[in-house]
Amino acid sequence: WLEALAQVKRSKDNWLLLSGQDLTRPDQGRLVCSCYEVGVNQIEEAINSGARDHVALGNLLRCGTNCGSCIPELKQLCDR
Numbered sequence: 001w002l003e004a005l006a007q008v009k010r011s012k013d014n015w016l017l018l019s020g021q022d023l024t025r026p027d028q029g030r031l032v033c034s035c036y037e038v039g040v041n042q043i044e045e046a047i048n049s050g051a052r053d054h055v056a057l058g059n060l061l062r063c064g065t066n067c068g069s070c071i072p073e074l075k076q077l078c079d080r
Contacts, residue, residue: 032077033063033070043077053078 028039038061051057054074058065064074 032073033061033066035066035070036062038063038070040077043074047078051078 027041028037029041029044030039032038032040032043042061043057043063046057046060051060054064054071057063057074057078064071
């Protein structure tokens with residue numbers, strides 16, 4: 001029974017629901033800033049909207065403003 005259940009195809013939404021994620025929240029992408037739960041999709045959208053450096057991203061999304069461990073990756077994303 002369990003083996004048969006594991007082989008049933010599930011949609012992405014089913015897995016997100018089981019993981020406890022909010023299905024109404026836009027897909028944030030891979031997590032970059034764990035302090036404020038900011039994902040790469042959010043960061044790239046902010047960069048495309050005019051945020052040109054990690055300081056601007058911090059002002060807009062708060063990423064990089066707490067522990068700072070994501071700042072190197074924020075800088076890399078801005079340099080692309």
